[in-house]
Amino acid sequence: MNTINVAVLGATGTVGQKFITLLEGHPYFKVAEVVASPRSAGKRYDEATNWKQDNFIPTDVANLVVKSTDDALESKILFSGMDASVAGEIEEKYAAAGHIIISNARNHRMNPVVPLAIPEINHDHLNAIKTQPWKGGIITNSNCSTMFLAMVLAPLHKAFGIDFLHVTTMQAISGAGYPGVASMDILGNVVPFIGGEEEKMEIEAQKILGSFDGEKIISADFKVSAQCNRVPVFDGHTETLSIKFKKSATPEEVKEVLRNFRGFAQEKNLPSAPAQPIIVFEEENRPQPARDVWKGNGMATCVGRIRKCPLNDVKMVIMGHNTVRGAAGAAILNAEAIVEMGLV
Numbered sequence: 001m002n003t004i005n006v007a008v009l010g011a012t013g014t015v016g017q018k019f020i021t022l023l024e025g026h027p028y029f030k031v032a033e034v035v036a037s038p039r040s041a042g043k044r045y046d047e048a049t050n051w052k053q054d055n056f057i058p059t060d061v062a063n064l065v066v067k068s069t070d071d072a073l074e075s076k077i078l079f080s081g082m083d084a085s086v087a088g089e090i091e092e093k094y095a096a097a098g099h100i101i102i103s104n105a106r107n108h109r110m111n112p113v114v115p116l117a118i119p120e121i122n123h124d125h126l127n128a129i130k131t132q133p134w135k136g137g138i139i140t141n142s143n144c145s146t147m148f149l150a151m152v153l154a155p156l157h158k159a160f161g162i163d164f165l166h167v168t169t170m171q172a173i174s175g176a177g178y179p180g181v182a183s184m185d186i187l188g189n190v191v192p193f194i195g196g197e198e199e200k201m202e203i204e205a206q207k208i209l210g211s212f213d214g215e216k217i218i219s220a221d222f223k224v225s226a227q228c229n230r231v232p233v234f235d236g237h238t239e240t241l242s243i244k245f246k247k248s249a250t251p252e253e254v255k256e257v258l259r260n261f262r263g264f265a266q267e268k269n270l271p272s273a274p275a276q277p278i279i280v281f282e283e284e285n286r287p288q289p290a291r292d293v294w295k296g297n298g299m300a301t302c303v304g305r306i307r308k309c310p311l312n313d314v315k316m317v318i319m320g321h322n323t324v325r326g327a328a329g330a331a332i333l334n335a336e337a338i339v340e341m342g343l344v
Contacts, residue, residue: 004339007033007075009090011066012040012049014177015081015104018328023079024058026332027271028339033075034064041068052178073099076344079331080105095134100344102139102331106196109140109204112216116140116207118147118330119270119337120263120277121154125212126338139334142208143200144326145169145228145237148318150208151278151301152241155261156254157209161246162222165312167201170231170238172289175322181230191230201226236289237322244312251306254314255280258303270336272329274299280306287319298324299333 006023010016011034023031040048046062067073069090078094080087080103087105095101108114113132115125117139129137142150149167156162171194173180185191206219231238258278265273274296280303281287287302295302298321309315320326338344 001028003030004028004077004344005030005032005075006077006079006335007031007035007073009035009069009078009080009101010082011045012036013081013083014052014174014323015327017049017051017053018323019079019081019331020058020061021053021055022272022324022328022332028336029077029332031058031061031064033067033073034061035067035069035071035073038068038070040066041071042066072097076100077102077335079328079335081328091138092134095132095136095138098135100129100137100139100338102141102335104141104327104331106143106200108138109142110207114138114140115217116142116204117334117337118142118150118208119265119273119333120261121150122208122212123264123337123341125217126334126341126343128212128217129343131215139338141327141330141334142204143197144175144322145171145197145239146201146204146208147326147330148237148239148301148320149201149241150205151320152258152303152316152318153205154209155257155278156243156245157220157222159257160249163244163246164223164225165241165243166225167227168240169197169201169226169228170233171197171228172233172235172237172322173230174235175237175326176230186230186232189232192227194228194230197228198226201228233289235321235323236293236319237326238287238289238317238319240315240317242309242312242315249313251308251314255306265333265337268340270333270340272299272333272336276300278303280304287317289319292319293321299329301325
């Protein structure tokens with residue numbers, strides 16, 4: 001197939017930089033435009049950005065002149081790493097102009113005609129862009145913590161039905177962007193509050209696991225109680241779950257369902273999809289961010305310590321790469337899915 005030119009909105013920020021890193025050498029997409037705030041517009045990208053990635057800026061991107069969000073764009077697909085404080089109106093403007101925006105921002109996630117998409121779970125929801133009021137469309141990926149929660153819940157909900165669950169997160173500092181949490185607040189400490197995070201986790205998974213009726217997305221009916229914490233880990237969100245099912249399930253049955261899970265992304269062999277989307281550990285002390293965050297090139301969800309729960313049915317520990325699978329990598333996988341589905 002011919003390479004598709006794409007733009008990155010919020011290109012100088014943390015998520016924008018991760019988009020550029022992950023898109024280097026992509027078989028479907030080529031970064032042709034970079035967009036940032038007016039103070040960066042007109043500069044070369046390598047001059048405008050405070051690059052914080054492990055690799056060098058790709059040469060072809062480094063030489064691009066940064067455009068403003070007021071500028072017209074030529075690329076059909078726009079990856080949005082913009083902050084939620086500005087993303088909403090800008091994304092709608094570009095959607096109205098005919099672009100398809102794949103967004104990491106929260107602004108449109110709960111709009112019933114906007115897909116909150118994970119291709120392994122609900123690729124059919126992507127068809128909702130046909131019902132949107134814009135000439136183009138908006139697709140969102142979930143909050144970074146919800147991503148790993150939904151990946152685990154989806155096959156379990158299909159097999160056993162979920163009644164309710166409790167989740168506690170231990171979230172990496174990279175999830176706060178750059179410069180993130182002040183060192184004197186996080187070193188040797190746990191911060192038991194992340195603004196808006198618990199509310200997102202308590203509503204997003206139901207939409208992801210819901211159904212598309214041809215016009216809008218109807219959320220699933222289970223309940224989530226979330227407690228979210230920031231911990232001194234650089235990359236990798238860890239979560240502990242306690243789940244009550246509608247049908248009885250043993251820990252071994254849960255392990256089997258998770259190990260065998262594959263979705264649309266694996267069936268179509270999408271470039272960013274991990275061959276094994278959920279990795280189940282038998283070791284009693286895994287998963288761990290320092291050892292497991294790059295499983296599946298940072299796109300896998302890691303699960304361990306699956307055991308009986310004295311209050312509910314099972315409890316477990318899950319973990320994933322928050323800035324790859326939980327952010328830019330998820331958006332790129334969504335873009336790959338719409339190309340495969342002929343939606344662009």
